[in-house]
Amino acid sequence: MTQTTKVAVIGLGSMGFGVASSLLRAGLTVYGFDINPDAVARFVAKGGTEGTLADVAGDLDAVVTVVLNAAQTEAVLFGEGGAVPLLRKGAAVMSCATVAPDFARRMEAACLEAGVMYLDAPISGGPIRAADGELSVLASGTADTFAALQPVLDGMASHVFNMGDEAGPGSAMKAVNQLLVGVHIATMAEALTFGMTQGVTPDKFYEIITKSAGTSWALENRTPHIVDADYSPKSQVNIWPKDLGIVQDIARSAQFSAPISAAALQMYLAAQGMGLGAEDDAAVAKVYARQSGLKLPGEE
Numbered sequence: 492m493t494q495t496t497k498v499a500v501i502g503l504g505s506m507g508f509g510v511a512s513s514l515l516r517a518g519l520t521v522y523g524f525d526i527n528p529d530a531v532a533r534f535v536a537k538g539g540t541e542g543t544l545a546d547v548a549g550d551l552d553a554v555v556t557v558v559l560n561a562a563q564t565e566a567v568l569f570g571e572g573g574a575v576p577l578l579r580k581g582a583a584v585m586s587c588a589t590v591a592p593d594f595a596r597r598m599e600a601a602c603l604e605a606g607v608m609y610l611d612a613p614i615s616g617g618p619i620r621a622a623d624g625e626l627s628v629l630a631s632g633t634a635d636t637f638a639a640l641q642p643v644l645d646g647m648a649s650h651v652f653n654m655g656d657e658a659g660p661g662s663a664m665k666a667v668n669q670l671l672v673g674v675h676i677a678t679m680a681e682a683l684t685f686g687m688t689q690g691v692t693p694d695k696f697y698e699i700i701t702k703s704a705g706t707s708w709a710l711e712n713r714t715p716h717i718v719d720a721d722y723s724p725k726s727q728v729n730i731w732p733k734d735l736g737i738v739q740d741i742a743r744s745a746q747f748s749a750p751i752s753a754a755a756l757q758m759y760l761a762a763q764g765m766g767l768g769a770e771d772d773a774a775v776a777k778v779y780a781r782q783s784g785l786k787l788p789g790e791e
Contacts, residue, residue, distance in 0.1 A: 496519045496552045496553065497553075498514055498521055499521075499544060500555045501574065503524070503527070503557075504559075505726075506618055506621045507557030509622035510587070510626070517624065524544055527731055544574060550636065552583065554578065556584065558566075561588065562586065568584065568598065568602070580607070581606065581608070582607050583640050584610065585610045585640055587628075591737050592666075592730050595662040596659045599611065599657065599658035608635065608640075610637070610640055612631075613665035614627065615668055618725055620649075626650075627649045629662075630653060631655040632657065646688050663741070669734040672709050674736045674751055675710065676757045676775060677755040680773070680775045681779055682705070683696050683717060684779035684783060684785055688785070693714065697715065699734065717787060720789025722767075722770040723771060725771055726775055727768070727771065732763060759772075761776060765781070
């Protein structure tokens with residue numbers, strides 16, 4: 492594959508649009524597909540190549556799926572009008588959703604049966620790093636698959652971690668990462684609202700904790716959403732019952748107790764129950780605030 496690599500990005504949400512834009516900037520020929528026609532039109536206006544998946548799939552070198560979960564991944568790859576049966580032999584699929592390792596192994600086997608390579612490649616870094624081409628990719632697959640997808644990886648990532656020569660370890664590593672991030676966001680919300688009970692305002696909390704030992708990437712990234720009362724979804728609450736649910740499933744299969752992530756999971760489920768599922772995941776702070784009779788910024 493060369494810089495004339497033809498790639499389709501399926502899923503143009505906050506992460507997928509950034510991925511597609513980074514690949515475009517890297518000089519690849521990029522098609523963008525999404526169930527939202529406005530997202531597709533916006534990408535074409537940015538320089539994306541027009542065409543239907545059915546028409547262009549046979550000429551593609553790679554497909555990158557940046558969808559929400561395992562069900563959507565399987566649907567866009569093997570469902571009605573799915574990509575894999577349309578691809579030429581030797582093309583490569585890069586799957587970026589957070590899924591269970593067993594699912595990744597099943598998708599790899601199905602792709603190989605169709606003569607298509609598969610990279611188990613969940614991503615981390617958020618929408619801003621996606622748009623800047625600076626994601627971390629936690630990938631596992633054969634050496635040939637890594638080589639085939641090198642232009643794609645170069646275009647979208649600043650760090651590519653090779654976790655092994657078959658699918659599964661990449662998704663396992665993403666579960667480890669998601670355990671930490673999910674807990675960190677929920678703990679940030681708990682600490683921020685705990686501080687409010689003692690007269691510590693959210694903006695003062697942010698000012699001090701970001702310069703103290705209690706900080707984390709999640710705290711530094713999400714606390715401003717609460718301070719600004721901006722819950723437009725950069726990363727939805729809905730993501731965490733799925734991702735921390737995967738953590739719990741893996742933990743059970745390994746006979747491993749993961750009580751802290753289980754407690755965090757309950758807070759995201761409570762947020763969903765309050766109707767906050769489509770809001771930014773910083774909205775988990777509203778669960779603590781409501782339980783304690785607190786008013787967050789924008790609610791005064």
